[in-house]
Amino acid sequence: MQHRISDIAAALGARFAGAGDLTVTAAAEPASAGPFDLALAMAPRYADGLRQGRARAAILWDGADWQALGLEAAIFAPRPRLAMAVLTRSFDPGPGLAAGIHPSAVIDTSAQIGEGAAIGPFVVIGADVQIGAGARIADHVTIGANARIGARALILSGVRIGARVRIGDDFIAQPGCVIGGDGFSFVTEDPSRVEEARKSLGQSAEAGAQAWQRIHSLGAVTIGDAVEVGANSTIDRGTIRDTVIGRGTKIDNLVQVGHNVIVGEDCLLCGQVGIAGSTRIGNHVVLGGQAGVVDNISVGDGVVAAAGTLITSNAPAGRMLMGSPAVRMDQNVEIYKAQRRLPRILAQVAELQKTVKNLVEKGAGGES
Helix, strand or coil, rough: EEEEEEHHHHHHHHHHECCCEEECCCECCCHCCCCEEEECCHHHHHHHHHHHHHCCEEEECCCCCCCCCCEEEEEECCCHHEEEEEEEEECCCCCCCCCCCCCCCCCCCCCCECCCCCEEECCCCCCCCCCCCCCCCCCCCCECCCCCCCCCCCCCCEEEEECCCCCECCCCEECCCCEECCCCCCEECCCCHHHHHHCCCCCCCCCCCCCEEECCCCCCCEECCCEEECCEEECCCCCCCCCEECCCCCECCCCECCCCEEEECCCCECCCEEEEECCCCCCEEECCCCCCCCCCCCCCCCCCCCCCCCCCCEEEECCCEEEECEEEEEHHHHHHHHHHHHHHHHHHHHHHHHHHHHHHHHHHHHCC
């Protein structure tokens, strides 16, 4: 599909210079861009790449001399990453799912499929499922009984959606994610070693070996509008009440959300984040890659946790966290600096001990 430079600039809310009627068909990095590509050169460091490529048009940083860079047209975006959101949406061809219902799909007769939905090969849809209008469901997806999925959902290959799950409009599920599996919840007949360790903080944990008994998950999962769940991520259903994911939250690949967790609105959960059961995450929270949150605590609105942070206690709203266990980001930086100084400090302490020992020995010798 062809896009005029002037139209792209209007969609971005940006100004352009040069040949506004020049058309492009794709976006590309500067060095590999061809004559019909829009080169993405949003910082001065990409100037050399523009000279290596063959682009006639580019998105540039403010103040760039587009003519000196050999371009016929340029767009100037004040917020490059925001421009990327609009631009990539315009150029994205989508997953290429065929319209209609594939003949190999297995759909229970009680299921309700909304108008204009596309359902791919080998999809299995259970009893009393409701699929919203315009939904697109790729191959090998399974949707359990009594699930509800809103309008315009995009559910990609191999996704598993369990029974009774409720999902809002404009949902995106990347390949292989699982929504609505059982929670990981077990108990022993008498207090287990884990319970004793928690009670005594590890001072006494003498309980004998016992078999684990499953606590079944009677709840489900409720997901708000405009939520995205990444590839191979899992959201467990609740024990009694539902696990909840708030409107607008985006979940990366390989994220684990435990049973009974409540995640607020417009959160970002980055790759390999793990949230243990019965924890509450506020609105607008960002958890960096491999961050972890223990069970039965609360993380306040607006908390940002750096990659690898382990949150082990309640986190106040607005706190910037880093480290394991988590502390304030500025405090963690000071701790890290102090750790790096430890070898030198220990060497100085050893030298001081040696000096003190020599002085004591000399003093003892003088008295004799």
